[in-house]
Amino acid sequence: MEQSKKSLNQQSIIYALIYGATYLPAAWLLKHQLVGQPVSVIIAIVPVITFAIFIYKYIKAVGAMDEVKQRVQFEAVVIGFALTAMLLMVLFLLGLCGISNTLFFGYAYLVCYCWLFYFIGWIISKRKYGV
Amino acid sequence: MKNTIKVERAKKNWTQADLAKHIGISRQGLNSIETGKFIPSTMLALRMAKVFGTTVEELFQLEEEEEF
Numbered sequence: 001m002e003q004s005k006k007s008l009n010q011q012s013i014i015y016a017l018i019y020g021a022t023y024l025p026a027a028w029l030l031k032h033q034l035v036g037q038p039v040s041v042i043i044a045i046v047p048v049i050t051f052a053i054f055i056y057k058y059i060k061a062v063g064a065m066d067e068v069k070q071r072v073q074f075e076a077v078v079i080g081f082a083l084t085a086m087l088l089m090v091l092f093l094l095g096l097c098g099i100s101n102t103l104f105f106g107y108a109y110l111v112c113y114c115w116l117f118y119f120i121g122w123i124i125s126k127r128k129y130g131v
Numbered sequence: 132m133k134n135t136i137k138v139e140r141a142k143k144n145w146t147q148a149d150l151a152k153h154i155g156i157s158r159q160g161l162n163s164i165e166t167g168k169f170i171p172s173t174m175l176a177l178r179m180a181k182v183f184g185t186t187v188e189e190l191f192q193l194e195e196e197e198e199f
Binding site: 066067068069071128129130131 | 160
């Protein structure tokens with residue numbers, strides 16, 4: 001039982017890494033327009049598929065965790081979501097004022113901020129419950 | 132909410148890891164419950180009471196300011 005929980009956790013981490021390993025090269029390839037449009041579409045879809053698989057594995061792993069760890073994950077996701085929503089709102093409102101900085105706040109960076117906010121939430125929640 | 136998990140554990144001479152194994156949670160999770168940082172579900176509280184051969188009411192008590 002404990003072994004299977006560990007394995008589910010490891011699987012979700014592995015799929016997160018696979019997602020990262022497909023997202024970054026895909027973004028690089030698409031940014032530099034090294035391939036034609038039909039291939040570009042396929043390349044753009046690959047990270048979406050790996051992300052969907054990662055989310056499925058993550059949900060399965062959270063389902064197998066004990067209730068304290070589930071709470072930590074829940075709070076991490078809530079904090080991550082709330083901070084990301086806040087950032088999007090600020091960027092949208094600043095965009096309406098004609099202030100936008102796509103160098104640091106483009107779509108590609110928003111994904112990174114989203115992950116950063118999740119990890120901030122995770123650390124806060126881990127410290128709160130001492131796990 | 133206060134609890135007597137540590138006392139009950141001492142009676143059985145169990146470590147946190149032993150109890151955690153008996154009730155099917157992680158040792159860190161149990162530590163969080165024992166120190167009052169996390170309030171367990173009814174299911175887990177019942178499971179804990181069962182392994183100690185006691186009741187949930189004896190294992191967990193409301194603090195005075197939590198009582199209505």
